[in-house]
Amino acid sequence: MKKIILLAIFLCNSPRLFAQQIPHPYAASINRILKLLPAKDQQQQDSCMLAISKLGINGLTEMATMLQPAGKGDNTSLQFALAGYAKFVSAALRDTLRGRAIKAWSKALPMTTDANNKIFLIELLQIFGDNKAVPLLKPYLLNSRFSDPAIRALVQIKSPAAVTAMEIALDKAKGASEISLVKALGQLRHLGAEPGIMLRAKSDDPVLKRAALFALANIASEDSEPLLAAAAEKVNFGNDITGATAAYLLFASNLANNWPTAPAVTAANNVLRKCKEDSVAHIRIAALKIIVDVMGENATRTLITAADDKNREYRGAALAMAARNINAVSASMWTDKAATTEGELKATIITMLAESKQRIAISLFTKALKDSSQLVRLAAINAAAQVQSMEMLSPLLVAIKTADTAELKAIGNALLHIRSRDVSGSVAVAMLHVPPAAQLILLDVLVSKKAVDKEQFISRLLASEDATVISAARAALKAIRE
Amino acid sequence: MVSGIQFNHNMGQNKNQSRRTFLRNGIGAVATFTIVPRHVLGRGYLAPSDQLTKGVIGTGAMGRVHFNYAGTRVVAICDVDKGHLQQAQDILGGGVKAFSDYRELLQLPEVDIVHIATPPHWHGTIAIDAARxxxxxxxxxxxxxTIGEGKRVKEAVQQYGRMFRLNTWFRFEDNFYGMNTPVKPIKKLVSAGLLGWPLTITLSPHTGFDWKQHWVGKTNLPPVSIPVELDYDRWLGPAPYKPYHPHRVHQHFRGYWDYDGGGLGDMGQHYLDPxxxxxxxxxxxxxxxxVDAPQQHPDAVGTWRRITYTYKDGCRIVLDANGRDEQAAFIEGPSGKLFPGFRSDIPDLHKKLAAYPDPPPQITDFLVSVxxxxxxxxxxxxxxxxCMLVNMGKIALQLGRxxxxxxxxxRFLYDDGANNLIDPPARAYWA
Structure with a gap:
C-alpha cells in the first residue's frame, strides 16, 4: 500500500520533475537580460531589447513560456522583458524583428496554459501584431475568456484577413464574444458584416441590440437606414438604453463622409421634421449640425432660420455653428439679419461677427453703439475691441458720453485694443468733453499708452470741478512721467 | 448586466423639462421670488427651482467634493461600489436617486448637469453618452x-450642442501652484511679447510643481477575492480585464496604465492646461x-525624470520631475525670464506690462455657461x-522612446506602436 501511495505521489509530481529536466538552452542568456530589467534609461532598454532579439525565435519563445501562474512566482522581470520587446519591435524599420516575434508568439501562445498569462501575451499583440498574427488569434475568437483581448488585437491589426476572421467567427459567436465581434466589425466599418449585424439589431437583448445599432451606424451603409430610423422613431427620438437615437444620428453623421452626401442631409432633415419638442433640443441640434457639416457655407440660410427658433438652446447652437463656418459671404448675410433683429439675438450675432473679425460688419457695430439695448451696446463695444479698427474710434468716443458703468469699462478696454498712434490724440481731445466718469476711464487709457505728449490735455483736468478727476489727473501725470 | 432594468422614457419628462427650459430660457429669475425675498434667505441663496440639478457619477472622495457646489442641487448619484453609494446617500439625505449603472442616471430628465468623478478610464465613455x-x-x-476618446468626446459635445467644463481651473483663477501668482498676468506678459519668442516653460519642483511621483503601481499582485459591495466588472468597464486587487481600485488606481497614468495623469492637466x-x-x-525615464512596466506606472514637448514654432514645455535644473526659470525666452512670484530679469516689468491689454475675458462660472x-x-x-499633452507623454513613457x-x-509619425496607443479598442462586454 505504502508503495502504491509513493508511486501515486511520484506520478502526480512527475510532470513538474520532467519539466525541470527539459533543457532550457536560453535560460542563462535570458536570466542575464532579466537581471538588467527594468532598464534605467532608453539606452539600456535598447541594449536589452537587442539582446532579446539575439535570442532568436526559440529563445523568445522560451522566455514567453517562462511566465508563471499568479501566486506561483514573480513575473515582473519577464513582463518588463516581453512587453518591452513588443514595444521595441513596433517601432519603425523593425519589421523583420517584428515578424520573428510574431513567430515566437505563435509557438508560445499554445504552450501557455495559465489564462492570465495567455491574455498578457495576446494583449501585447495589440502593440506589435500585424497581418501575420491573425492565425494566432483566430482560435480564441469564440472563447469567452480570450475573445475580448483577441478581438481587440485584431481591431488594431485591421488587415482584410483580420476582418474576415472576425466576420466568420460572428456566425457562431454567442454572449460576450458576439457583442465584442459586432462592436469590432462596426468599428472597422466592415460592410460584409452588415447583414449579420442587422439581424442582431432586432435582438431583444438590449446590450446586443445597442452594439449592433452602433455598429451599423459606423458602417454607414444606406441599406441600414430604414432599420436605424425605425429604431429611433420607436423611442420617439428619445434617450433609451439601446441608444437608438444616438445611433441614427451617428449613422447620418457618418453618411456625410460618404459620397453622395445628400442621404445624410435627408436623414438629418427627417429628424428635424419629426422632433419639435424642447425635450429633444439636443437631438435637433445634432441633426442641424449634420446639415451644416455637409452644406458648409450653403447652410447659412438654414442657420439664419434656426436662429429664430423658439428654443434658446437650439438658437444658441445654430449661432455657434454659424461662427465656425463664417466667411465674407455669410458674414454679409448675418449682418443683414442682425439689422432686423434686436436684444439678445442681435447681441449674439454681433459677438459672433466680431469674434471672427468680420470687418464687413463694422457699420453694424457702429450703429449698434447707439442701440436702445444695453446688451447690444456692450456687444458692439466688445466688437470694437475684437476688430481693433480705427473706424470704431470716433463712435466709441461719442458713445462714452452716455455710457453706463459697464459700458465705460468696456470702452476703456476697447480703446486699448485699437492699434493706432492716433488713439492717444483722439482720446486726449475727447477727454475734455465727456462726463467725469468717462474722463477717469480715458485718463487710464492715456496712462496705459504712456501718452507723454498729452500732458497738456491731462493738466487741463486739474481745473475740473470734480475732485476725483483732479486726483486722477495728478496721478496720471505722475504715472506717465515715470 | 442591465437586461433586467426597466426604462421609462417619459418618466417625469414634461414636468422637469419645463423647469429646464424655464431656466435655460433665462426668464425664471424675475418670476420665481415673490414669496420670500431672496435677502431673507441669506447671501448667495438660490431657490431650488432656480438651481441647476446635478447627477454625480462616481461618489468616492472626488465626487463628494462636488455635492455642495453653489447654485446646484444633487438629485441623482451613481457608483459601482455599494459602500460608496450608501455613504453618499447618507451625506445627501433622502430624495436623491441612486444608481449603479450611469445610463439609468442619464435617463433622468430632471438632471441638467452630469458630474463625472469616476477614474479616468470611464471619463470618455460616460461623457459621450451624457452628451447624447x-x-x-x-x-x-x-x-x-486616451487621445481617441478625447476626440470623440469633443465631437459628441459639439454635435449635441452641450456645455462642457473640465474640472481644472488654473487658467482662470487661483494662484498657479508654486508660481504664487494667477495665470492671467503671465498670459498678459507672454502675449505682450516682452519675453520674446519662442519660449521654454519648465514645470519642476524649483518652479513650483510637484509631479507626485508616489503615484506608482505595484507588480506581482496576488489574486484577491472581490469585495461583495463592489461590481468590479463595471468598475473596469471599458478597461481590459485584470484580476482584482484592492491596490488597483479606488484611491490607488492612478498607479496603473489601464486606468490613469501616475503623477502625469493626476497632475498633468492641472499643470499643462494653463x-x-x-x-x-x-x-x-x-x-x-x-522622454527620459526608467523602463515602464506594462501594467504598473513607474517614475520618470523628464518629459519635453516641442511645438512647431520652437516653443518647449519641460516637465522636470526631479528638479534637475535648479536654475530653470518658469518661462525663458530670448528677451527675458520669469520666475516664481512673478520675479523677472526684465527691469520695470510691472510698469512695462501696464501698457498692454488684459487677456480677453472668459466665462469662468459653469452655471452661467449652462x-x-x-x-x-x-x-x-x-x-x-x-489632455492630449498628458496622453502623448503617457504614450512616450509606455513605449520608452x-x-x-x-x-x-x-497621429505619430513613423511609429505603429505609438499610433496603436492613440485609441486602443475598449473592452466591449461591460455593457
Missing part, C-alpha cells in the same frame, strides 16, 4: 484616458515629445488639446 442624452458635462481631469493657454496653443499640439449656452473657459476643445507627432492629423 442632452446633459451638460462637468468632468474631472484628465479629460480622457501652460498651453499661456503659450496660445489651445488649437494645436506639439510636434515632438521626448444657463446662457456660452462656451466655458476650459471646454471640450482646449481641454482636448491639453521619443516620438514625433503631426498636430493636424493627430
Amino acid at each position: 442624452s442632452g446633459k451638460d458635462i462637468w468632468c474631472e481631469k484628465p479629460m480622457t484616458h 501652460v498651453q493657454y499661456i503659450l496660445g496653443k489651445d488649437d494645436t499640439s506639439p510636434v515632438a515629445v521626448e 444657463k446662457e449656452r456660452k462656451l466655458f473657459a476650459l471646454n471640450e476643445e482646449n481641454g482636448y488639446r491639453s 521619443s516620438l514625433e507627432f503631426d498636430p493636424e492629423k493627430q
